[in-house]
Amino acid sequence: xxxxxxxxxxxxxxxxxxxAHRIKHRFITRGEWQLYLLILPVxxxxxxxxxxxxxxxxxxxxxxxxxxxxxxxxxxxLNYFERFLKxxxxxxxxxxxxxxSFYDLFIGFxxxxxxxxxxxxxxSKRIVKFSQTVTFAPYFISMVVLVGxxxxxxxxxxxxxxxxxxxxxxxxxxxxxxxxxxxxxxxxSHVWQxxxxxAIIYFAALTSVDPGLYEAATIxxxxxLEKIWYIDLPSITPTLVTxxxxxxxxxxxxxxxxxxxxxxxxxxxxxxxxxTYVYKVGLINAQFSYSTAIDLFKxxxxxxxLIIVNQISKKLTEESLW
Amino acid sequence: xxxxxxSGRKIKSSREDIIFEVITNILLVVxxxxxxxxxxxxxxxxISNPDYVIAGKLSLYPIDVTFSGYxxxxxxxxxxxxxxxxxxxxxxxxxxxxxxxLFAAYPLSKHDFSGRKxxxxxxxxxxxxxxxxxxxxxxxxxxxxxxxxxxLLIVNGxxxxxxxxxxxxxxxxxxxxxxxxxxxxGCSHFGYFFKILLPISKPIxxxxxxxxxxxxxxxxxxxxxxxxxxxxxxxxxxxKELLATAQVSSAIYDLMEDQEALTEMLRxxxxxxxxxxxxxxxxxxxxxxxxxEYFVQGITMGSIKG
Numbered sequence: 001x002x003x004x005x006x007x008x009x010x011x012x013x014x015x016x017x018x019x020a021h022r023i024k025h026r027f028i029t030r031g032e033w034q035l036y037l038l039i040l041p042v043x044x045x046x047x048x049x050x051x052x053x054x055x056x057x058x059x060x061x062x063x064x065x066x067x068x069x070x071x072x073x074x075x076x077x078l079n080y081f082e083r084f085l086k087x088x089x090x091x092x093x094x095x096x097x098x099x100x101s102f103y104d105l106f107i108g109f110x111x112x113x114x115x116x117x118x119x120x121x122x123x124s125k126r127i128v129k130f131s132q133t134v135t136f137a138p139y140f141i142s143m144v145v146l147v148g149x150x151x152x153x154x155x156x157x158x159x160x161x162x163x164x165x166x167x168x169x170x171x172x173x174x175x176x177x178x179x180x181x182x183x184x185x186x187x188x189s190h191v192w193q194x195x196x197x198x199a200i201i202y203f204a205a206l207t208s209v210d211p212g213l214y215e216a217a218t219i220x221x222x223x224x225l226e227k228i229w230y231i232d233l234p235s236i237t238p239t240l241v242t243x244x245x246x247x248x249x250x251x252x253x254x255x256x257x258x259x260x261x262x263x264x265x266x267x268x269x270x271x272x273x274x275x276t277y278v279y280k281v282g283l284i285n286a287q288f289s290y291s292t293a294i295d296l297f298k299x300x301x302x303x304x305x306l307i308i309v310n311q312i313s314k315k316l317t318e319e320s321l322w
Numbered sequence: 323x324x325x326x327x328x329s330g331r332k333i334k335s336s337r338e339d340i341i342f343e344v345i346t347n348i349l350l351v352v353x354x355x356x357x358x359x360x361x362x363x364x365x366x367x368x369i370s371n372p373d374y375v376i377a378g379k380l381s382l383y384p385i386d387v388t389f390s391g392y393x394x395x396x397x398x399x400x401x402x403x404x405x406x407x408x409x410x411x412x413x414x415x416x417x418x419x420x421x422x423x424l425f426a427a428y429p430l431s432k433h434d435f436s437g438r439k440x441x442x443x444x445x446x447x448x449x450x451x452x453x454x455x456x457x458x459x460x461x462x463x464x465x466x467x468x469x470x471x472x473x474l475l476i477v478n479g480x481x482x483x484x485x486x487x488x489x490x491x492x493x494x495x496x497x498x499x500x501x502x503x504x505x506x507x508g509c510s511h512f513g514y515f516f517k518i519l520l521p522i523s524k525p526i527x528x529x530x531x532x533x534x535x536x537x538x539x540x541x542x543x544x545x546x547x548x549x550x551x552x553x554x555x556x557x558x559x560x561x562k563e564l565l566a567t568a569q570v571s572s573a574i575y576d577l578m579e580d581q582e583a584l585t586e587m588l589r590x591x592x593x594x595x596x597x598x599x600x601x602x603x604x605x606x607x608x609x610x611x612x613x614x615e616y617f618v619q620g621i622t623m624g625s626i627k628g
Contacts, residue, residue, distance in 0.1 A: 026436055031510050031511050032435065032436060032437075032511075034510060034511035034512050035428070035429035035432065035435050035437070035511055036429070036437060038425045038426065038428055038429050038511075038515065039425065039426045039429045039430070039437065039441060041422050041425065041426070042422050042423070042425065042426035042445075042480055042485070043426075043441065043444070045422070045476075045479070045480055046444065046445060046448060046480070048461065048465075049458065049461065049476070049477060049478075050448040050452065050453065051448075051453075052453070052457075052461045053452070053453025053454065053457035053458040053460075053461055054451070054452075054453045054457070055453075055457075056453055056456075056457030056458075056460050056461065057453055057454065057457055059456070059457065059460075066460070066463070070460075115353065118346050118349050118350060119350070121342060121346050122343065122346040122347065122350060123339070123343055124343070124347065127347055127350055128350075130354070131350040131353060131354055132618075133611070133614060134353075134354045134357050134358055135353060135354065135357050136610070136614070136617070136618075137357065137361070137607065137610065138357060138361075140536060140540075140603070140606040140607060140609075140610045141540075141603055141606075142539070142540035142541075142542070142558055142561070142602070142603070142606075143540065143542065144540075144542050144558045144561045144562045144565060145561060145565065145599050145602055145603055147565070148561065148564070148565025148595065148598075148599060149360060149364065149599065151565065152364075152565075152595060152596070153360065153363075157376070158375065158376040158377070158378060158592065159378075160363065160378060160380075163378030166378075192356070192357065192360075195353075196357070197621070200618055200621045200622060201621060201622065204622040223338065224338055224339070224342050249450065256543075257542070257543045260543075261562070278454070278455055278456075279455060282455055282456045282459070283455070283456075283459065283547060288456045288460070291455070291456050292454055292455075292456045292457060295454035295455060295456065296454060299451060299452060299454065302450075303450055303451060306450065
């Protein structure tokens, strides 16, 4: 063992270590500088790409143009927010975003849970493994490809879905262009893509259930459905609550990229949402300040919702995100 | 007496078990078919005569097998360039992101690290509050990263969620006790991290590499915002132009004078679309099938709180 430097400091009368001493002790003697060095790149990264943009939020309150520095742009207060709240786009975006988000949440939520319970109830390990492998696969298909597949399968002239409809005497439907179909196509293609992926989390919670519980239930004469109801579902409740909380915190953040890809000029009535509008106003029309104001409005509402839902959850189930 | 009722129940439950097994198996098979059939259809459509595909004749097996679609795809320069770029972004970007994530996750996993709490809060805040699209765009623009290949390697390169997953892996008990033993032996943090922790953390290293690589391969949005020139475009942008656009409407179709040429073009385009989907998705599917365990592990670890 090598002589320890800090031991000599502690020897003899113990003076109260000064702050400088304590810092030196932690940093040098205990080698914490190495830990700081390891985390440094990520901290710098976050300062530049997450915190610097937060500083840039102030352009929502200024009349900003890209040629001048932010501080030189004229302060206009809540002008842009007022303009947005008064514009006819606001009610439409709000309605579309909320409907799409909740539709996606409530349809999408039960599938992975039901799927995980079925997997857990299946005795044949080979079938379980195979089904898991298959259903997880769509997660690895990119959004661009997925939307491409939708265009191919749902095409009014050559798509297999319309051929099927035609064979039972239904006129072809232009799913990707008609506004009333947008939400259904969005939600159910999303279910197709993510159910297997999300089921993994619930399945992991289920497989960690103490098998003794099932044995005890069997001796008590519980049916399989009773076991699902009284053992399986309670055991995934914490996971479920966490997932729900995270989803609610993102209500206005419903997948911008997916929506953008699925938009067509004719389905904008239902498919224009906050995220896509922020993109168009900001990067296509280059109205930087206005776009940022809408974005900030969205973020603040999301954050408020998350805090409210988290508080409620804390009271009711003792589950919370923080 | 009690024995009899017990065995009676057992028979009842075993019959129930059989019924249950049949039902669950049927449901799982249906679920698998719903997932597999569209994928299977794309593969057979990519090697079938496009006339049959467009006419909706294709259902269970390829008809009039031809590889002309694939031959055209491999001659399509933009696509091949995108393919090459995406491999670069996935491999280099994945390695860079995974390295930095592992570096930062280690200090955060040490319960006696003085910066643990402030840094954790510093990172978590960004999960719930972001500057937004335009402020980030301004920063990227100011740094001169637009229209450079680096932009896709860097922007959104570190994901807090992955950091938390890695941290919770490092935190698991056997690893913590190991760290204490190493400290007593006078091992420095660097020594412990590089010589002891990383070699026994192969699963999380692979998981992180895979997560970041798949994400890089599949992402299109950042390229759409930050890259204008075709040189550095990733595969997904090329695909977007090919696939994710509404078809030529019939009105335009009627207006076109040279209908035959147009029909021929559409016919070829239709078959190419299927082939393009296959070659764009194949690398990720292969990686997934080989590395499935690591993906599952990464997702399950992320759901563990703390």
